[in-house]
Amino acid sequence: DIQMTQSPSTLSAFVGDRVTITCRASQTISRWLAWYQQKPGKAPNLLIYLASSLESGVPSRFSGSGSGTEFTLTISSLQPDDFATYYCQQYSAFPGTFGQGTKVEIK
Amino acid sequence: EVQLLESGGGLVQPGGSLRLSCAASGFSGFTFRTYALSWVRQAPGKGLEWVSAIDGSGDFTYYADSVKGRFTISRDNSNNTLYLQMDSLRAEDTAVYYCAKGEAVTTNYNYWGQGTLVTVSS
Numbered sequence: 098d099i100q101m102t103q104s105p106s107t108l109s110a111f112v113g114d115r116v117t118i119t120c121r122a123s124q125t126i127s128r129w130l131a132w133y134q135q136k137p138g139k140a141p142n143l144l145i146y147l148a149s150s151l152e153s154g155v156p157s158r159f160s161g162s163g164s165g166t167e168f169t170l171t172i173s174s175l176q177p178d179d180f181a182t183y184y185c186q187q188y189s190a191f192p193g194t195f196g197q198g199t200k201v202e203i204k
Numbered sequence: 205e206v207q208l209l210e211s212g213g214g215l216v217q218p219g220g221s222l223r224l225s226c227a228a229s230g231f232s233g234f235t236f237r238t239y240a241l242s243w244v245r246q247a248p249g250k251g252l253e254w255v256s257a258i259d260g261s262g263d264f265t266y267y268a269d270s271v272k273g274r275f276t277i278s279r280d281n282s283n284n285t286l287y288l289q290m291d292s293l294r295a296e297d298t299a300v301y302y303c304a305k306g307e308a309v310t311t312n313y314n315y316w317g318q319g320t321l322v323t324v325s326s
Contacts, residue, residue: 131312133252140302140316141252152314184252191310192268195252 099123099187103196109204116172118199120185125165129189132161132170135198136181144183145170175201206230206315208303213320220293220324226286226303226317237261237281240309243288245299246319255301256288257309266309271297293324 100123110116120130128148133141143152145161148168158173172179180203185196212224224243228236242257256277257266265277276289286303300321304313 133313140319141313142316143312143314146312146314186252186312188306188310188312191266192254193310193312194254198251 098192099126099190099194101185101187101194101196103183103185103199105199106197107200107202109202110175111204112175112177114175114204116175116179116201118170118183118185118201120163120168120170120196122166122168122187122189126187126189128164129187130161130163130168131186131188132159133184133186134179134181135184141184172201206305208305208315208317210301210303210317210320213301213322215323215325216293217326218294218324221289221291222293222322224288224290224301224303224320224322226288228284228286228305231284236284239305239307240311241279241286242304242306242309242311242313243277243286244302244304244313244316245297246302247296247299250299253299258286259309264309290322293322295324298322298324 102121104119130148132145135141144155149161160171182198182200207229209227238260240259243255258277262279274292278287300319302319303317305315306313
């Protein structure tokens, strides 16, 4: 199975900060990568697919980039509603696998 | 708007069985059967783990190694419902189980249910 590694595991930031989360794949996955946001007690919510395509209804402060084995999720100006855990997922090869998550906390 | 609603979770003893259901709405009767569906779980305080998937016709099923031989996925396209039969349950199966919809068996998921908690404990 393809291993997905996110960094950092936890991130503390202020409202208004620019935040970047990195996801690395153990082998190349082209651009078959998604990002999800999950809040406590809720299901994950798709933010980004195909590495950089914004899901309908997701604010434009979220963006994704990368290809091959290294990817980033950027929040351009962190809002109070953005404090949550973020997961990357590869769907290049069966089975789709998730990163371990990055928790974004209020500083 | 597609909606997925899981049910059937609860407390079960090790070695026991449980059947989860996921009722889908917002599909037309034709559209439901064109989509693969998956179960994804999340142990308490842990990350997301894909568990099982089924193609739109129900002819092809797929399982994580951790549940192969113990769990069975199925679907009823006439009732827009997905199932997960879980047998020989272990403590490590304790998790919130989500049903999720994407475009294929291996896919990103653009719709998720709210989840149902399965607790395996004596």
